[in-house]
Amino acid sequence: MLPWLALQHTRGIGPVRAIRLHTKLGAQWYNSVQLAASGLSEEQLEQLQTPHLSILEPLLEWQGKAPNRHILSWDDPAYPEQLRAVSGAPLLLFVEGELSALPLPQIAVVGSRHPSYVGRENTKNLVPALAAAGAVITSGLAIGIDGLSHQATLDVGGTTLAVLGSGLDRCYPKRHLRLAAELASQGGALLSECYPWEGPLAHHFPRRNRIISGLSLGVLIVEAAERSGSLITARYAMEQGREVFAIPGARQNPQASGCNRLIQQGAKLVSDANDVLEELVAFSVAAIKVRPTATEELLPYPELLDNVGIETTAVDLIASRCQQPVQEVLTRLVELELAGWVEAVPGGYVRARRG
Structure with missing residues (x-):
């Protein structure tokens, strides 16, 4: 882990350049004789040789406090392949929960922090159907659509992953502490690229969004305003070659304007779960069609x-x-x-x- 910590704390070397070094020089890049000829400055080479024990020790202490805590470097076999393929993937990923959930086919579900009644109902209708089809539901643990997505998945016995914009010891928002513990204990996991002790800072959340889309085969935007963090996730998804789905809404509803705009720009319009599943080869739609109820009741009034x-x-x-x-x-x-x-x-x- 020390070489990756050194890379994280070397000025001028971001995730893209760090992974390029690993790819060019091999797994033992930090011991390679070619490192000095790789275009790094003397200051950068010196910083790469700094052990950073002051960070390593509390990280190992955090990991040792619970059996289901993991620190995955980019080259770790347990690091999710779907995310590893993304340009600028995190060099270190902190996980609490089941590692076995990370490589499973995932669909990200995100949306407004202040959803309308319709947005809430769409989430409660669509997410269980996606989970029943075998999808792991990935979201950001935020209030609103994110939290509803996690809860709707748990309610039907599905698996859900939460990517935080804070360290795993600083769960945000605090009102979702119980939800976070529940999803981690029921086969899911909490993930973050922040050190466990870091709080929720504004610049963490756009970076979190690229992980949500990077882990997933596709991103479903349930409800989003014209200026919304969910649209950042959608943009990352497009850049990463992921499928983007959006639920349309009435033009009078400002919370639907972002989704309507995405559909204009080429996102697939979603009216039921099959609209998502049929676009993703990881799911056999022929075998798992989501059907309406077999009988219909006589309508009163x-x-x-x-x-x-x-x-x-x-x-x-x-x-x-x-x-x-x-x-x-x-x-x-x-x-x-x-x-x-x-x-x-x-x-x-x-x-x-x-x-």
Whole structure:
């Protein structure tokens, strides 16, 4: 690990140049006689020979505190191949959880930190289907779509990976400490390129996003505004040759504008899980088609339900569309809510997800 630590702390040598050195000079590049002739300055050569024991010792101490903690250098056999192939992949990757989950086929699911009702419902509908098809769901543990994706995967017994924008000892956000522990203990893992003791700094998160896309076969953007960190993940995915998927939304919804823009730029429009699975050769769509429920129930008050959509609809507007008294509509909406057909939300009602 020491040679990789030395590379991380040598000025003017980033991940791309470091990996180029490894590729050109071989696994023992740090002992190669050709190192001096590789275009490095005397200062850089001197920095490469610095042992950095002050960092190594706390890292080894962190690793030794739990059996499921791992420090993977770029040339470690356990380092995920999908990520290793990415230009500028992290030289060191810190992992807490199951290493066996890292090489499995992954689909990244990311989106707004403040999703709408529709965004939340789309996540709860699509993620379990992707997990059921055998995909590991990878996301960033953030509040909003990220956290919902991790939880929806765990709820169906799936495997999920979380890439942090902080060190693994400084889990961010703190409200997801329990979620982080749960996913690591249920066959998944937490990952970061930050040292375990580093806090969540602004510049960590764009770098985290390139790892999320780098680990994955494709990236699904559930809901994102025009200026969103999720679009950074999408851009990295495009640069890395990954598939990009986006769920469209109403133009009146500012949280959907980023997804709509991505679709205009060539991202695949997604309406169900098969739209994602059929583009990824790692999944046999012929064998794992996601099907609707076999039977359909008789709709109660169909003329009323027809006027309640997935966007919030005010009671007055529903009554106007149905041409029925407001009090009668309200009574029927309460019945429909108790039966699970609609859900009361601020400002009115929405259609509920059933089954």
